[in-house]
Amino acid sequence: MTVNNYIKYLNSLNNANSSNENAIAESQISNPYYEKIRVDRNIGQYIIQKIKQSPNVVILTGHAGDGKTSLLYQILKSLDVLTGNSISKFQEVYSKQLNTTIFYVKDMSELNKEEQVNVLKRALDIKNQGGSSILVSNTGPLLEAFKGLEQTYPTGVSITEIEMNLLKLMDENKGDIGKVGKHDVLLINMARIDNVIVVPRLIRNLLAEELWIECSKCESKQKCPIYHNYLSVKENYANVEKFISSYYRWLYETDRRLTIRQILSQISYSITGNLTCDDIKNKSNRNILFNYHFFNLFFGYGGVTKNKDALQIRAIQELQNLQLDSKELPNDYSIFVREDFSFLTRTVREIIQPIWSHKMRGYTTLSSDLLKSEEARELRKAVRRAQILFGNHDEDSMSNMLNRLFSPVFSEYLKIRSKQLSLPEIREIKNKIVKALYTMFVGFPMNNSDEEVIYLPVNRKEMAQPVQLLLGKIETSSIYVKQNYITSVYDQEEGYYRLELRFENVDKFPISLMLLDYFNKVIKGAVSTKLNPSLSHGVDKLKSKLYQEYRFKGHQPESKILVHTVKGPKIITLEIYDKEIYVK
Known part of the structure; x- marks a missing residue:
């Protein structure tokens, strides 16, 4: 049986189990597959241009998982100052492109308090020597480091003023040079950056054909839910991407913004369900393609049953809270009453229609019988999940569905x-x-x-x-x-x-x-x-x-x-x- 190591990498990107060694950017970067799926962000070029113009102290802050370390990697890679794919905790490098020295700190959280103060001082001092620095830090360690710096090397500025300066720069996030005490810094708050715009490129990279060549040659591909998920999403890519991006946009606009890590966690889990190539070789369940299909995994389900482990993924938890699969959809009547599954894409229809027909034989035609059965209700919800992601939507039907699922004005707002x-x-x-x-x-x-x-x-x-x-x-x-x-x-x-x-x-x-x-x-x-x-x-x-x-x-x-x-x-x-x- 062929083994695709890319599947193992995808499984490591989510936090639905304990084997997520790559679920943080620092571990991802050293993996050869990271280079295949990473998305370059234009903000990286913005920072490089700022450094080209004049020496700068660049501070990347925000929440854990906001892509700060990945952005640092992108910048250093663009400047050709990395040896291999590894990044040190902190290092001074020389850029031939910029003809200047750059001091970077990968993550202040990895350092003790004394080291945090020392690297912050070095990052600020190098500007006076004609160089630039890029410092990555979550908000908490950054505040503490500036406090410690003022206490160790007093400049006569109060701790309160320093805190207020930092918080003001984080809130405004204008991309301009600002004052923290007596220091000029370019602070960028990644928590204020819109991550939804990255989603289409991220999905495309995850589904890049070259990453799935081994799967296409595998003798188990006919029964492999991972490969079927790949094929299903590719078959209906435009609609799948539209719904996923719309869902993340809804969260963003309703003050429930996701980090890049949380987005990647849900999408990677939805492709693999944390199955391995060995798991598929040993599984003989005839419903495996249904139970582990993308439309179930994306919502945190294994077939018709909620997967408790999947709820560790925040984006799945938020999705289940919305209960979208309990809402009536335009094609419910055609599917549930007339048993016409033609609205679904061919790949998904071939998986779900036989299961529906088999399960429905056990019920009478009385609507009351179907309504009383928990299994029948859950199966209808699964079919709705399939409609949402793998329906043959045109622009109008997609807009209509989004309005039913989220808000009557949602499609209008997107427009x-x-x-x-x-x-x-x-x-x-x-x-x-x-x-x-x-x-x-x-x-x-x-x-x-x-x-x-x-x-x-x-x-x-x-x-x-x-x-x-x-x-x-x-x-x-x-x-x-x-x-x-x-x-x-x-x-x-x-x-x-x-x-x-x-x-x-x-x-x-x-x-x-x-x-x-x-x-x-x-x-x-x-x-x-x-x-x-x-x-x-x-x-x-x-x-x-x-x-x-x-x-x-x-x-x-x-x-x-x-x-x-x-x-x-x-x-x-x-x-x-x-x-x-x-x-x-």
Whole structure:
């Protein structure tokens, strides 16, 4: 039997078992397969250009798994200063390309506190000698190292100021030279970098044909789920990549960003299920292709059963929390009632249809019988997982599915990010937002006759009041929705279009996916909507600004009352004079 060592490498990239010796970048780099799958990031060229322009102290910080060490490797490899594929803990090297010395630190976490202070001092000092340095550190060790440096080599700057300087640079992440105490550094926070843009190239590299040659020659390939996963994904690559990228985009936009390591962990596990070539040789289970298929593994399932080990992979845990395979899909009726599996790709259809037919023989045609069976429910969920990843989707059906799975506005948001909208499209979005704002402030849906003004009354939360004291109003003609292109100094691929809500008297307000989804729920009549804390803060901030800027100015001798009638809103003016109330 042929053994493909690439399979062993893929198994080592996830944390679903204890044999993940390559699940950290430092171990990956020394593996010959790393060079085959790694994705060069444009931010590496940005850093090289900065070093070319002038001596620099570059600090790469962020969360564990954000690709800091991999980026260091990419830079050093590009500058041709590495011997083989190994990186020392810290080293001073000479670059002929740049005609300068470079001091690098692979990972501050590998050093004790004294060493951290020493290498930080060396990284800062080399700039004064005409060289540059690249220092990799997670946030915690970096803060402690700068504190230790100030305590060992005092410059008269307070520890608090140093902390504030670092945190400010991490938060802004502008790619400019900034001050930490009295030191000039170029700090790049990898935790603020969009990792989703890397996913298409990463999947392509993992499926590169040259890495699967041994599998194509193996005598066990007909029964090998790993090879079938490779073939299945290749057969439907565009749709598989679209869904995976969309899922990671959803997490990113809802404040659940994944690191590169977490993304790689899920995808590699979904290909192999941590099976080895020997496992496949010895397994004779007729359902092995189904149990270990990509559509099950990606969701953390072994067939129709959840795999507890897979839940160690955060991206799988997040996916199971969403319960996407429990949601009704457009082709459910065709598959479950008519038993028409033609929507699935050929490779997947040949695996799943016989299992469905065999299992369904044990049930009566009564829908109640099927609904009561746990096995039948789980099998339907497995078929949905197959629909999601291996359906023959066109652009419209993919958009429809994403809206059903994530949010009714998700496909619209992806379109907003990727291309410039037409004026009618912008106008339609504005109309929706105006209606949502009206309902948010007034508590009642907007009638067609109300489209020229949004009232700002005193309104109790979660309670529609037919009579309200009016504090101000916004003319809808003063509300604008603009689409602005946001660029990244690090990587042009990170550029995207962003919708912004603008008012004549208020600063622009970015429309995130969560805010767009919230507006849509308000329009649809959601009485109560559970908000993400950051979104809740943003909505409250927007309301506060609008009340502040658009309330009636100066002393008002009259009180305006907003009354909601069956014919629409009516404004009544009350004037109190000589202990009497006059109604206008």
